[in-house]
Amino acid sequence: MTVKEMVWDLAPLVKSTDPASVQKKLASMVAEAERVRENYHWKIDSLHAKGLRELLEVKDAFSLTFEGVMMYCGLMYAADATFDEAKQLNDAARRASMKVGQALAFIDIEVGKLLLDTPSLVEDPVLAEYRHYLERLLRSVPHQLSETEERVIIVKDKNGVSAWQLLQSDWLSTRTFNIKIAGEMKTLPYGRIIGFNQSRDRDLRRRAHQVVYEGLGEDKLIWASAIRAVCADHLQMCALRKYPTPMTQSLIANDVGQQTIDSLMKTIERHVGLYQRYLRLKARLMGVAKLANYDVVAPLPQAPEKDYTWKASRKEVVDAYRGFDKQLGGWVDEMFEKRRIDGEVRRGKRSGAFCSSWFAGKSAYILQSFNEKMGDVYTQAHELGHAVHAYLGSRAQKPSNYEIGSCIAECGSIFGELLVTERLLSKAETVEEKQAILANVLDQFGMAAFQVSARVFFEQSLYDAIEKGVFLDGETVSEMWTAARDKIYGDTVDWLNVMKWEWTMKPHYYMANYRFYNYPYVFAQLFVFALYKLYQEQEAAFVPKLKNLLAAGSSKSPRDLSAELGFDITSEIFWEKGMKQAEEFINALEETL
Numbered sequence: 001m002t003v004k005e006m007v008w009d010l011a012p013l014v015k016s017t018d019p020a021s022v023q024k025k026l027a028s029m030v031a032e033a034e035r036v037r038e039n040y041h042w043k044i045d046s047l048h049a050k051g052l053r054e055l056l057e058v059k060d061a062f063s064l065t066f067e068g069v070m071m072y073c074g075l076m077y078a079a080d081a082t083f084d085e086a087k088q089l090n091d092a093a094r095r096a097s098m099k100v101g102q103a104l105a106f107i108d109i110e111v112g113k114l115l116l117d118t119p120s121l122v123e124d125p126v127l128a129e130y131r132h133y134l135e136r137l138l139r140s141v142p143h144q145l146s147e148t149e150e151r152v153i154i155v156k157d158k159n160g161v162s163a164w165q166l167l168q169s170d171w172l173s174t175r176t177f178n179i180k181i182a183g184e185m186k187t188l189p190y191g192r193i194i195g196f197n198q199s200r201d202r203d204l205r206r207r208a209h210q211v212v213y214e215g216l217g218e219d220k221l222i223w224a225s226a227i228r229a230v231c232a233d234h235l236q237m238c239a240l241r242k243y244p245t246p247m248t249q250s251l252i253a254n255d256v257g258q259q260t261i262d263s264l265m266k267t268i269e270r271h272v273g274l275y276q277r278y279l280r281l282k283a284r285l286m287g288v289a290k291l292a293n294y295d296v297v298a299p300l301p302q303a304p305e306k307d308y309t310w311k312a313s314r315k316e317v318v319d320a321y322r323g324f325d326k327q328l329g330g331w332v333d334e335m336f337e338k339r340r341i342d343g344e345v346r347r348g349k350r351s352g353a354f355c356s357s358w359f360a361g362k363s364a365y366i367l368q369s370f371n372e373k374m375g376d377v378y379t380q381a382h383e384l385g386h387a388v389h390a391y392l393g394s395r396a397q398k399p400s401n402y403e404i405g406s407c408i409a410e411c412g413s414i415f416g417e418l419l420v421t422e423r424l425l426s427k428a429e430t431v432e433e434k435q436a437i438l439a440n441v442l443d444q445f446g447m448a449a450f451q452v453s454a455r456v457f458f459e460q461s462l463y464d465a466i467e468k469g470v471f472l473d474g475e476t477v478s479e480m481w482t483a484a485r486d487k488i489y490g491d492t493v494d495w496l497n498v499m500k501w502e503w504t505m506k507p508h509y510y511m512a513n514y515r516f517y518n519y520p521y522v523f524a525q526l527f528v529f530a531l532y533k534l535y536q537e538q539e540a541a542f543v544p545k546l547k548n549l550l551a552a553g554s555s556k557s558p559r560d561l562s563a564e565l566g567f568d569i570t571s572e573i574f575w576e577k578g579m580k581q582a583e584e585f586i587n588a589l590e591e592t593l
């Protein structure tokens with residue numbers, strides 16, 4: 001049965017949904033890119049401020065014109081990968097986008113050279129709107145290679161790091177595991193069996209973890225070969241591109257400085273005791289002497305099992321945003337009203353959830369599989385936070401100023417989750433319900449701020465080891481993972497021995513050209529907790545501040561955005577503020593005992 005209101009309407013993205021017309025639009029996109037190339041290739045070095053602004057405006061107009069058709073193809077495929085028309089259109093869109101990428105690759109390279117020769121352009125009032133965009137570009141120029149070299153690297157990556165990434169994900173998704181459920185032996189793929197992490201049956205959780213990680217450990221040769229190649233490739237690219245540290249590339253991409261991340265990670269290290277306090281408290285709530293690894297994010301056994309219909313979830317989420325600000329609440333409601341959310345559960349649909357900004361439509365599209373659980377309400381609130389970000393950003397910025405680094409990209413979404421928490425807490429009827437809500441917030445916080453920090457330490461230790469000439473076989477990598485993990489968890493958790501293979505299944509470690517994907521999550525989590533603390537203190541006066549921050553897109557650096565709120569993100573004192581908010585949630589949970 002299809003509940004129409006749970007299925008998104010993609011028609012507004014294109015003039016006509018006729019596949020032939022969509023294909024035609026894709027072809028015109030490639031032709032337009034070629035035209036831009038003809039007009040500007042090799043001519044950028046002679047541009048003055050006005051000419052450069054015209055070029056950037058052409059680039060922005062290009063992305064606005066073709067954003068809809070690209071989204072249409074990609075989203076239709078995400079909604080149902082078994083639908084032939086979607087498969088064909090998605091494939092056509094990917095091929096077209098690769099051609100566009102190749103045709104327009106010269107822009108950044110040539111504008112970069114121009115800025116290097118004439119740095120004063122960055123400050124030119126004619127280019128005021130693009131100032132931070134140009135600043136970011138200038139920061140990346142010293143690490144760019146020639147156009148020929150960049151093209152060779154694209155080819156090298158395709159059969160190198162990208163192939164390792166593909167092997168890891170294909171291998172993982174095709175593993176199956178045998179597990180006894182209610183007396184019956186079942187063979188389940190990885191994607192299904194990990195669902196038991198959230199089961200209320202503790203023994204089932206234990207068995208599921210045991211069988212999965214034992215199985216993954218058997219393929220240690222594959223995982224280790226992949227991670228070794230991806231990390232070694234990164235170090236060699238760092239040398240070639242003259243990045244001083246393995247983290248530099250990601251710092252530039254995320255528009256943050258080393259000092260900021262150092263302060264952030266030091267704050268985490270100094271507060272592992274706070275997280276461990278929560279883990280001990282959770283053990284008490286679960287009625288166990290000590291948490292096992294399969295309890296860390298499991299639901300509390302006494303948590304009430306409450307279901308939320310699509311309608312009920314809509315009401316909670318819309319009201320939560322509306323309570324914060326009428327305009328934001330209105331936009332969130334519009335996302336439902338105009339059917340911009342695909343919530344229906346169906347075969348062939350991409351797992352997980354995401355939000356795609358639709359800049360030209362000053363809106364967004366969201367995909368999730370809505371199963372009527374509290375977690376689904378939170379996912380909805382999270383993704384709608386991204387949507388709100390897009391509503392604000394697309395009204396205030398040009399597309400070039402909406403290339404938001406991961407540190408800021410998660411602000412609206414995590415803040416939205418806190419608004420829902422606040423609302424659910426105020427309506428909680430029993431102590432158990434209140435405990436379930438608080439434990440959920442703290443579980444998420446613990447994972448994003450602390451567990452992900454272990455991954456930062458782990459990744460760094462991989463590069464250190466390679467540089468020292470250590471050969472990374474499976475067992476060696478596992479030792480590094482457990483060392484990083486124990487730095488965070490101390491002795492508060494009993495780990496199954498097979499959990500040393502936990503690193504094998506995290507796709508991010510293997511993603512090509514996506515090193516240190518991790519610390520932005522730590523940043524965002526603590527940053528939003530700090531913002532939330534400010535909201536508690538300033539109430540209504542805080543609302544326009546958050547809206548300004550989101551509306552700024554990438555037109556300012558995270559450091560400047562925070563400075564406007566009176567924060568200095570390079571100092572540990574700021575990050576303490578986020579920890580203080582976590583402490584308040586832990587105190588509130590403790591008070592329920």
Ligand SMILES: [Zn+2]
Pocket residue numbers: 382386410413
């Ligand atoms: Zn998100």
